[in-house]
Amino acid sequence: MEPLLEIDSLTVSTRTTSKRLLDGVSLRVAPGEVLAVVGESGSGKSLTALSIMQMLPRVLEMSAGRMTLAGTDLTSLRRREIDTLHGGRIGMLFQQPRRMLDPTATVGSQVAEPLVRHLRMSRREARRRVLELLADVGIDEPARRAQAYPHQLSGGLAQRVMIATALAASPPLLIADEPTTALDVTVEAQILQLLKQKKRELGMSVLFISHDLNVVSSIADRIAVMYAGRVVEVGTADEILTQPEHPYTKALIECSTLRTDASGQLYVIPGGSDTARELDHGCRFRPRCGLTQEAHLEQVCDAREPVLLSIGRSPAEHECRCWGTAEEREGA
Numbered sequence: 001m002e003p004l005l006e007i008d009s010l011t012v013s014t015r016t017t018s019k020r021l022l023d024g025v026s027l028r029v030a031p032g033e034v035l036a037v038v039g040e041s042g043s044g045k046s047l048t049a050l051s052i053m054q055m056l057p058r059v060l061e062m063s064a065g066r067m068t069l070a071g072t073d074l075t076s077l078r079r080r081e082i083d084t085l086h087g088g089r090i091g092m093l094f095q096q097p098r099r100m101l102d103p104t105a106t107v108g109s110q111v112a113e114p115l116v117r118h119l120r121m122s123r124r125e126a127r128r129r130v131l132e133l134l135a136d137v138g139i140d141e142p143a144r145r146a147q148a149y150p151h152q153l154s155g156g157l158a159q160r161v162m163i164a165t166a167l168a169a170s171p172p173l174l175i176a177d178e179p180t181t182a183l184d185v186t187v188e189a190q191i192l193q194l195l196k197q198k199k200r201e202l203g204m205s206v207l208f209i210s211h212d213l214n215v216v217s218s219i220a221d222r223i224a225v226m227y228a229g230r231v232v233e234v235g236t237a238d239e240i241l242t243q244p245e246h247p248y249t250k251a252l253i254e255c256s257t258l259r260t261d262a263s264g265q266l267y268v269i270p271g272g273s274d275t276a277r278e279l280d281h282g283c284r285f286r287p288r289c290g291l292t293q294e295a296h297l298e299q300v301c302d303a304r305e306p307v308l309l310s311i312g313r314s315p316a317e318h319e320c321r322c323w324g325t326a327e328e329r330e331g332a
């Protein structure tokens, strides 16, 4: 199936120092599919989303071999076309829903905005449609809520309003950047449920960004794992969660299952990712990698950066960037 969103070799660097923050990121999202992008803080998840939405800050510059949405080249859009993209072709959800809403405008007028702008509805038509949209995302008494201001909403209610706004113009793609991270666990479960229901009803694709594998396991069809600005493993959610290959993915899974060691300490991945980008040769994960030492691969992992190799039954079904994994497979 032709992908809806296709990104090839996306690189983002700082303009002044040319520091590479994203390095050759390639991703594909099929129509109706949820691709989750996971990784620790600073791995490049949000920059990937901002690049797709053409919302990178001016201090950063981007280059991409290819970045298309339903065949449209996103890298050459003009200002007006980018305005049409936001909300019209890509719905957006962020971590702090109350901060993303305009504090001076009522809920109703904010949900109406994409209806007027993208679907060219009259204000009157839009007011009627807003009530349906609010009810559709599980908001009681939509007429009363439409009159409310963002500060009068709980976090969960504000995220429901953001979902109604993001999906108002039925965009084919939703980008959700940590949409449940700021919510408490019961509300988080309800919002995930709502997103799954909306995805089913509307048949949209979703790029779902999270640092939490537990969260993505309930919603993702495929998972891409990022480390220090690169995709290190990608595959179906089932394969990544049950047969992870990259030592970093395995470590993330260990962390997400709240495993404790013999002394009762919670498992954490040793070391930090902050210096990984400064490594100018070899694998960026090697200073933290147990496999490198275990399999005596220091020289190999130090010499050259691993490439993303296909390890699935069919090409591109499961790919992993690790010399150790490649070596094990060759030996087997």
Ligand SMILES: Nc1ncnc2c1ncn2[C@@H]1O[C@H](COP(=O)(O)OP(=O)(O)OP(=O)(O)O)[C@@H](O)[C@H]1O
Residues within 6 Å of the ligand: 014, 021, 039, 040, 041, 042, 043, 044, 045, 046, 047, 048, 057, 059, 060, 211
């Ligand atoms: N405007 C900027 N100028 C310089 N560096 C930046 C800028 N924005 C992001 N970065 C750096 O780029 C890297 C990737 O950032 P990004 O926000 O994409 O990470 P993330 O995976 O989304 O993390 P988090 O989960 O904490 O949001 C980080 O090292 C970050 O410090």
